[in-house]
Amino acid sequence: MENLIKKAAKDLAKSKKVVVLTGAGVSVESGIPPFRGKGGIWEKIDPMEFAHIDSFMRDPAKVWNILIREMKDVIEKAKPNNAHIGLARLEELGILKSVITQNVDGLHQLAGNTDVIEFHGTFAFQRCLKCEKKIETSKVCLDEIPPKCECGGILRPDCVLFGEMIPPEHLFRSGKISRECEVMLVVGTSAVVYPASIIPVDAKESGAKIIEINPEKTPLTENISDYIIMGNAGEVLKEIVSEVELLL
Ligand code: NAD
Numbered sequence: 001m002e003n004l005i006k007k008a009a010k011d012l013a014k015s016k017k018v019v020v021l022t023g024a025g026v027s028v029e030s031g032i033p034p035f036r037g038k039g040g041i042w043e044k045i046d047p048m049e050f051a052h053i054d055s056f057m058r059d060p061a062k063v064w065n066i067l068i069r070e071m072k073d074v075i076e077k078a079k080p081n082n083a084h085i086g087l088a089r090l091e092e093l094g095i096l097k098s099v100i101t102q103n104v105d106g107l108h109q110l111a112g113n114t115d116v117i118e119f120h121g122t123f124a125f126q127r128c129l130k131c132e133k134k135i136e137t138s139k140v141c142l143d144e145i146p147p148k149c150e151c152g153g154i155l156r157p158d159c160v161l162f163g164e165m166i167p168p169e170h171l172f173r174s175g176k177i178s179r180e181c182e183v184m185l186v187v188g189t190s191a192v193v194y195p196a197s198i199i200p201v202d203a204k205e206s207g208a209k210i211i212e213i214n215p216e217k218t219p220l221t222e223n224i225s226d227y228i229i230m231g232n233a234g235e236v237l238k239e240i241v242s243e244v245e246l247l248l
């Protein structure tokens with residue numbers, strides 16, 4: 001692993017066009033559980049039942065009580081970890097250009113990255129089903145479930161639920177920057193949620209080097225990734241950044 005960290009540092013230090021794709025794993029060390037894998041939310045509940053737009057429309061109170069309330073709690077307490085901090089430092093060093101994240105927790109922006117594409121939207125706001133008004137999640141009162149907007153409409157997270165489309169502007173821009181980058185870091189994503197899962201494939205086909213950081217192998221590992229550094233995102237990125245700083 002030591003060697004791969006040095007190799008990644010070299011690959012990054014000589015590139016000026018690096019993009020990172022992150023998934024739930026990047027926030028695990030901040031105390032936010034991933035959906036899949038060990039300790040994932042999916043071990044307790046069925047995603048199609050609770051994070052699908054049809055389920056929400058059928059029974060918003062149930063989805064609020066079982067999933068959204070807990071997400072609000074966990075995300076409000078979370079702080080950026082060494083993975084987010086390391087990626088912000090790579091931007092400061094002029095290496096990392098953009099972050100494409102599937103996460104909705106806002107931790108990349110909090111750590112200091114300035115160009116973050118929130119592929120699946122954000123949990124920082126809730127949106128009214130009736131008038132579309134957005135309300136900061138931290139200001140939403142949970143005395144009544146489901147919570148409502150002042151117009152009486154039900155509030156829902158401002159993120160993409162299963163069964164919904166990715167905002168076209170995110171799809172377009174992610175596709176463009178992934179086809180233009182020299183190196184793509186793929187951190188903490190199981191790479192099975194379509195269409196985010198094709199972002200590294202697009203990058204690879206356009207000639208980018210793909211470096212994965214994940215404690216477990218993914219469907220990308222054998223076919224798409226040039227190599228995988230198997231470890232926790234925070235620990236690995238901290239070491240990579242220290243090595244990069246020695247090389248600059
Ligand atoms: P996922 O839940 O499908 O997979 C998580 C991945 O992270 C796995 O491959 C796992 O091996 C890896 N992982 C676990 N611990 C890690 C660590 N310490 N360091 C690095 N990697 C680690 O996540 P996904 O692929 O992002 O897709 C699921 C969807 O769920 C995404 O759309 C995402 O928006 C959403 N989600 C978001 C959050 C969040 O905002 N923090 C949390 C859970 C789920």
Ligand code: ZN
Pocket residue numbers: 128129130131132133149150151152153
């Ligand atoms: Zn409203």
